[in-house]
Each structure stands twice: as structure tokens, then as C-alpha cells.
Amino acid sequence: MSMRLRVVVATPLTEELGRWIQEQEPRIELVHDASLLPHMRHAADHGGDPSFHRTEQQQRDFEALLDSADVLYGVPDSDPAVLKRTADANPKLRWVHTMAAGGGGQVKAAELSDEQLERIVFTTSAGVHAKPLAEFALFGLLAGAKTLDRLQRQQENREWTDRWMMGQLAQQTILVVGLGGIGRRVAEVLSALGSTVIGTSRRETSVPGVSSVIHPDDLVTVAGEVDGVVVTLPGTDATEGLLGTTFFGALRPGATLVNVGRGSVVQEDALVSALNSGMVGFVALDVFATEPLPVESPLWHMSNVIISPHTAALSATEDRLIAEVFVDNAARFLDGKEVRNRVNTREFY
Numbered sequence: 001m002s003m004r005l006r007v008v009v010a011t012p013l014t015e016e017l018g019r020w021i022q023e024q025e026p027r028i029e030l031v032h033d034a035s036l037l038p039h040m041r042h043a044a045d046h047g048g049d050p051s052f053h054r055t056e057q058q059q060r061d062f063e064a065l066l067d068s069a070d071v072l073y074g075v076p077d078s079d080p081a082v083l084k085r086t087a088d089a090n091p092k093l094r095w096v097h098t099m100a101a102g103g104g105g106q107v108k109a110a111e112l113s114d115e116q117l118e119r120i121v122f123t124t125s126a127g128v129h130a131k132p133l134a135e136f137a138l139f140g141l142l143a144g145a146k147t148l149d150r151l152q153r154q155q156e157n158r159e160w161t162d163r164w165m166m167g168q169l170a171q172q173t174i175l176v177v178g179l180g181g182i183g184r185r186v187a188e189v190l191s192a193l194g195s196t197v198i199g200t201s202r203r204e205t206s207v208p209g210v211s212s213v214i215h216p217d218d219l220v221t222v223a224g225e226v227d228g229v230v231v232t233l234p235g236t237d238a239t240e241g242l243l244g245t246t247f248f249g250a251l252r253p254g255a256t257l258v259n260v261g262r263g264s265v266v267q268e269d270a271l272v273s274a275l276n277s278g279m280v281g282f283v284a285l286d287v288f289a290t291e292p293l294p295v296e297s298p299l300w301h302m303s304n305v306i307i308s309p310h311t312a313a314l315s316a317t318e319d320r321l322i323a324e325v326f327v328d329n330a331a332r333f334l335d336g337k338e339v340r341n342r343v344n345t346r347e348f349y
């Protein structure tokens with residue numbers, strides 16, 4: 001395939017990284033007008049400064065740029081409705097790369113026509129968050145194993161009690177639900193610590209660091225063997241509510257749960273009941289069924305729950321890693337090869 005792809009930057013990006021992308025792949029024409037995009041307040045600030053507003057003229061200019069693109073770097077304004085408008089207005093649009101790893105959700109929310117889903121390739125930034133999220137998973141599992149809530153409570157009360165035994169990840173069995181980029185990294189670090197790792201996949205039979213791979217339909221059958229669970233699944237119709245009362249009821253009592261995938265995978269009411277009954281002993285959540293987590297959620301008040309407002313994936317290297325995924329995919333796209341991280345437009349992940 002021989003062509004020069006016009007790539008319009010539709011999301012906040014540093015000028016430096018824009019230049020780097022252009023240098024890496026001279027077969028693209030990267031169009032980046034920073035004056036039409038919000039300012040980034042920090043690394044990985046893909047939404048940008050919310051106080052930013054375009055004048056009417058700037059809005060027209062922005063839309064004209066979007067409508068001239070073969071490719072969009074980012075979902076414009078991180079807004080599925082703007083993506084839909086652009087797909088309607090620009091019949092040339094052939095590829096959109098989302099900043100989010102779970103960008104399939106944005107594509108689903110855009111409610112594109114079959115023709116648009118057929119014509120436009122959607123790719124995500126899956127994989128770039130694996131390292132920080134694996135660390136968060138480890139942080140949650142360690143907090144559970146080392147009884148963080150009890151330590152904090154006793155310290156607050158200046159209470160020196162009899163000694164008690166803490167869990168050791170090296171002696172624990174951890175279930176990693178989902179063995180994509182994040183799940184594999186979680187398995188890698190856990191196996192290095194000596195944990196026994198069970199993982200789930202609908203396809204894979206063997207994954208480094210994972211001693212047994214089970215089908216997600218069989219979660220309940222292994223629940224009684226595990227001391228900790230790390231959820232890394234995307235939010236799709238098929239994964240919604242996958243972990244509920246039956247699963248929590250089958251766990252080894254006092255197990256730790258970490259969720260870094262999507263909140264919709266866990267039935268929060270069932271989780272709260274399992275925390276109250278002690279079936280689940282400690283929880284670390286970066287994602288929630290509803291975000292922001294509603295103020296009335298009982299999770300806010302539980303001392304054995306860590307609430308992270310969907311922030312555990314952010315890192316100083318994220319923007320560069322996303323650009324690397326994009327550059328690699330641009331070469332594949334131009335060479336007519338299969339792109340990486342293509343959104344499955346039936347399940348939308």
C-alpha cells in the first residue's frame with residue numbers, strides 16, 4: 001500500500017511528542033494545532049484542562065481539521081458524540097487510535113453505523129498500563145496480606161497488641177482474572193515473588209508465570225483455593241457482573257480482591273455483602289461500576305477497602321508509550337499488515 005496518511009491530533013499532546021511521532025514515520029502527515037486543544041495539566045491528561053473552550057471560529061476550524069483526516073490520534077474531545085459527528089461528516093476517516101486501553105467502550109458509546117464500524121479501524125492503547133497497574137495490584141494484595149487495616153487502626157489507637165501472623169504472597173495462590181497485557185504482567189511479578197498463579201482465558205492454555213489457565217466460566221470451581229483475586233477484564237456485555245455472590249461465597253474466607261480492569265465486572269452490592277460477612281477480607285479498587293463513586297456508596301466507609309479514583313494507571317511515561325504503539329501501528333497500517341490492539345467491534349474491547 002503506498003499513500004501518505006493525514007493524521008489529525010484530536011487529543012492533547014505535547015509538541016515534542018507530536019514531532020517525535022512525525023520523525024518516526026515520515027509516511028504520515030501529522031497535523032497538530034495545539035491552539036485548538038486543551039492544555040495538558042499533567043502527563044497522560046488526555047481530557048486536558050476542563051476550563052478550555054473554543055471560540056465559534058476555533059470550533060469550526062477544529063471540525064474542519066477532523067473532517068480532513070484519514071486518521072485521528074485520539075477520540076476528539078474524549079467524547080463519543082464528537083466521534084460520531086466526525087464519522088458522519090468525514091467519509092475518508094479510516095482509523096482512530098484511542099488513548100484509553102479500554103477505548104472499546106468509547107467506540108460502543110458512539111453508536112456508529114455498521115458501515116462506519118466496517119470502514120474505520122479502531123485501536124486502543126492496551127498494554128501501556130500493564131506495569132503501573134501490576135504494581136497497584138501488588139500493592140493491594142500486599143495490603144491485604146499484611147493486614148493494613150488492622151495496622152492502621154492499632155496505630156491510630158496507640159495500641160500494641162499480641163503478635164499475629166501476616167500472609168505471605170510467596171505462600172499464596174492468586175487468581176488473575178484476564179490474561180491480557182495487564183494480567184500477564186501481574187502474573188509475571190507474582191510468580192517472581194513465589195506466588196502460585198491461576199489465570200483465566202478463553203483462548204490461551206499456557207502463559208508464563210501462570211501455573212494453570214482456566215476458562216472464565218470455571219471461576220467458581222477454583223475460588224476456594226485462592227487467597228487473592230486480581231481483576232483485569234475489560235467492561236463488555238459479556239463481562240458485566242461476572243464476579244458476584246456465588247463467586248464471593250466460594251472464596252477462601254478473608255481473600256483479598258483487587259480490580260484494575262473495569263468496575264462493571266464486579267457486582268458491587270455482592271462485594272459489600274462479602275466484605276461485611278468476612279468472605280472478602282480486603283479490597284483495593286481503581287475502578288467502579290459508577291465513576292465517580294457515588295458519595296452514598298458503603299465502600300467509602302470501610303476500613304478494609306482502598307479506593308483509588310481510577311488513577312493507578314497514570315505514569316510519566318504513558319504518553320510516550322501510547323505514541324510508540326501508534327507509530328508501530330502506523331507502519332503496520334501503511335504496510336497493509338494487521339494492526340495491534342484492534343477493537344473487537346462485536347464485544348467492544
Ligand SMILES: NC(=O)c1ccc[n+]([C@@H]2O[C@H](COP(=O)([O-])OP(=O)(O)OC[C@H]3O[C@@H](n4cnc5c(N)ncnc54)[C@H](OP(=O)(O)O)[C@@H]3O)[C@@H](O)[C@H]2O)c1
Binds near residue numbers: 103
Ligand atoms: N485502571 C485503569 O486505569 C485501566 C488502564 C488500562 C486498562 N484498563 C482496563 O483493563 C482492561 C484490560 O487491559 P489490557 O491492557 O490487559 O487489555 P488486553 O490486553 O486487551 O486484554 C484483555 C483481556 O480480556 C479478556 N476478555 C475479554 N473479554 C472477555 C470475556 N468476555 N470473558 C473473559 N475474558 C475476556 C481477553 O482474554 P481472552 O481473549 O484470553 O479470553 C483479553 O486477554 C482494558 O480493557 C481496560 O478496560 C484499566
